[in-house]
Amino acid sequence: MNHANKLFIKHTSCFFAVVVFLLSCSPTRIVKPLAKGEKAVGANLGGPLITFAGAPIPIPYTSAFYARGLNNKTTAFGSVHLTALAFGVFQTDLGICRELYANQKLQLGISVNPAMQIAIDHWEGKAKFWPQLDLNVYKNWGPKKMLYAGINNWFEPSTQRAHNEAQNKQWYVNPHIGFLYSPRKWSYGIETKWVAPGVSNTPNVVDYIGINQKGAVGVYFQLIRRF
């Protein structure tokens, strides 16, 4: 592809790029379930990396969430996607974090986060629902530090898309890895996620930093306060 074509696509591709990454403008909400009755509120900032003025920076997408420990193994959470709201779209993800396995001796655990993404736009009142499932493995180092990794999955329930054409892909896999530091009631997290690794980022999204020209690497900062 020649330079002229790249430039042509570079501008118009913003149309697509924002769409792709609006869907994934948040890190994993809860990796390790809260204690029964414990509550948490959190906010995150970050998104896919782009090259800006020659340096890689994350797009500052934001969302906020609330979580509550239903019991020691299950935490419910809900969120508001503030960036989507800026587009006139109310988007929330409602779900739970469920502990599947925990080894106190090794300070190791596995959790799963089934959630439903719900989005409704202000403009035409159109709604979209799609399930999401995160699978996380975490390892604590003492009470303050936690490293985790996992797979974030989106599922497209519709078999049809615009103009009654077939929706051929129903499952998107986004791997992530993160670190959470919790000195007291506050937790500070950073997560990186390979967003939409099955989607080519060239030449559509030439400004985005992906792996093997696929998807985009996202970086997210998270702040959580537990009560």
Added chain:
Amino acid sequence: MKHIFNFKNIGLVAFFGSNLLFSACLRLDSNLYNTSDKISEYKWDNYTGIQDFKLDASYQIQDSMQAVFRLQSKTSDNQSVKIYATYLGDMAQIATDTVILYCHGNKWHMDFYWQRAKLLAHVGQKHRYGVLMLDYQGYGLSEGKPSEEGLYNDVDAAMQWLKSKGLSNERLIIYGFSMGSAPSCELAANPRSMRVQKVILEAPFASAAVMVADGSGLALPASFVTNLKIDNAEEIKKVNQPLCWIHGTNDDFLNILTHGEVVYKNHTGSFKIAHRVQGADHSNVPISLGFENYRQLLLNFITH
């Protein structure tokens, strides 16, 4: 206080509040229009900016066979606006010529598409067909800001001009490249000043909904990010005129399968022909085909 906080008042406040809030919302509509290369004059053959291709001297257009002029169009809120256009051919012969109305893509201005217009002026032979090209509102030296309704108004203004020169519907062919497929489909499906005789679409997009779905991977409603109503895939269903569709198989901007094939499939008019150009991407169909072949396939369609 009791009267202020009744449900009706709360509803009104919520309604107006939400409208106020969302009136400042981010939308991606303007991203469709790329007017970033600002110019102070049209340079045509002397334009040295980036172009998809440059033709050799044999394609030169004599000064006497090119006119540059302004047309009166309307903005989306019905304000008058002046837009620039150029006609390649003998303007005195418009009443008896066949004219190709070329609707260019989303980038920059007519200088960028000048080589493409010259190529069309050589279909069959030099100036066998007249070619009219315009810069939409906000493009090149045209006044105003780009908008979807503006695109339709601008192309209709060009048709009004052709009509005023004596052109009849039977000799008007519309050619839409990329974003130019939107006014081409819209005005072929819903005629205003003139009813086009034939439609040529190069690398058309299906709709804003497909653009959003292609970008997200999910079947998201277009209204999540854009207020654009462009829907060639639906409008083409109303087009009975013959259609010539040209699309590169490696189009990595407007995917041939999700965009072009859908538009082509939905056309149920009297005649249609598809040219899937192997290996071509979004911007180099004429190069991949070869200029001679490109001109010939257009000639075959026009004279069919």
